[in-house]
Amino acid sequence: MGQGRQYIRSQLLKRQLHLTNLDKVFWPEGLTKFDLIKYYVDMAPFLLPYLRDRPLVLKRYPDGITGEAFYQKECPAYAPDWVTTLPVYHADSSKTINYVVCNNEETLIWLANQGCIEVHAWLSRAGRLEYPDIAVMDLDPSAGATFKDVLDIALLVHQALKEFNLNGYPKTSGATGLHIFIPLEPRWTFHQVTAAMGYLARLVAGVYPRKATTERSIPKRKDRVYLDYLQNVRGRSMAFPYSLRPLPGAPVSTPLTWEEVKRGMFSPKDFNIHTARERLQAYGDLYRGFLAQPNDLEPLLKLAGV
Template sequence: MSTIRINNFKVELSNLDKVLWPKQGYTKGDLINYYIDIYPLIQDFLAQRPLSLKSYPDGINGKSFFQKNAPDYAPHWLSTYGIYSRHRKEAINWITVNKLADLVWVANRASIELHSWFSTINKPDEPSFAVFDLDPGDRSRFKDVIDIALVIKKIIDEMKLIAFLKTSGKSGLHIYIPIKTGYKFTASKIFLKSIAEMVIRVKPGLATIEWRKKKRDGKVYIDYRQNGRGKTLPVPYSIRPTANATISTPLNWDELNPKLSPEKFTLANIANRLKKKGDLWSDILQIKQSLPSYLL
């Protein structure tokens, strides 16, 4: 056990040499160091947003577990916020990463992935983004995911909206459309479903919005249902529990080509990519867009 101070907050660290990624040999110390380095780029996607934790105490090949409630033994300075759960009929004391010390404490729990809400604690029913999660089916390729993403981009462009793109860190793509305050999740979901249905009319053999996996016929799943209170996706630059420590990486739209593979963006090369490309999502939260009224 060792202790570090971050802006006067004392954070206890343990088992820093514990290997979490056996193939690459990355340790919990590597995880903590990465999130310290990347924090300036992700802090706005974490601050005031409830965080679902998924911990891998024995590494990515061991058992993992989700946790929403902050544990009783959490330090007194850890940022938390109680929100009543209609489903559980009780309050959940959510962790919110509002400072670097919070993030280091989370990473020390071997919480590899950072899954935060699309809304903040101040307006939990009003999302900051409308989000598509594109997931390949068992008979589709990543190239098909790219094709669907480009059709979505064309539709969004025709609506004079701006959309941001990132890899999921696994086999899919995420498309984020920043929106202004005031829309409920219901409105964003109606908007996204309308676009998804347009895509299916254009690419009926490639895409589906069928949520039951066995009925998707192996097509690319356009998931808009993740847009709801309490739903989450990995934040940009979140590491994923994959063999090569892939990262959910922001992309330029012109990077979508047949040679693109989400597996190429990893802990080993993310620093070099940032030096070359910069932070492609630096201004997403400053963009406040209205949704087309004719789709709501």
């Protein structure tokens, strides 16, 4: 592992960063904490532009995916002084939380060293925190639904978005579902964005009620795909593109083309810590135009009555 340590040190020229327990197994297949950190070192140029200025919600797995995990919103008091934080007031709890903001490689690697396998971020950024620049439709299959069902519903969402002149970008969730990210001008509140996505979700569920639902009660969803528009509520966070997931095989939340979704010739497990770099080399970052092409929600908001 000495070579591995030297590899990571060679990437960290700006900050002193003490890495610990690099030999610890984090996935049952034998992948270690070093593999986790090395992955984020390699993926930092692709991941960081999407994370810039966003509050992060930490989910830590100090003993890997088979150990206990816990969520952490408040930046730990022992964090290095160069870790940027953003104070955010939450009216429901009357508390201010100092969230970690990850704008550089060193912070990303520090987070991985804390056992943060996943990268969960807000849909808004500092400076316009109350106005998301991303809306999301989270397609979550119930126990009896298939991944093909997820892809079919994703294509219906895509068609509905096109009807409103909106561009959506699909990616695997890294588990069994699919996320569709919709870039926005940061002009609308979380309430407005949630209402717009709720209207879209109900529209799709109405077209294909046998396979799609907006039912929040898990037993009532039956064998359908849940269109979870409530992920747009203020304070929620999502796994961002190229985030690892704490599941066997170390899957990665991976951007897709709509043509890939249409063909359906893949499994979410195909995209993982071993294949992510090769895919980027072959296809580039499929989200690369994402941030430069914000959508206008006004037509959808009018129909939603907001």
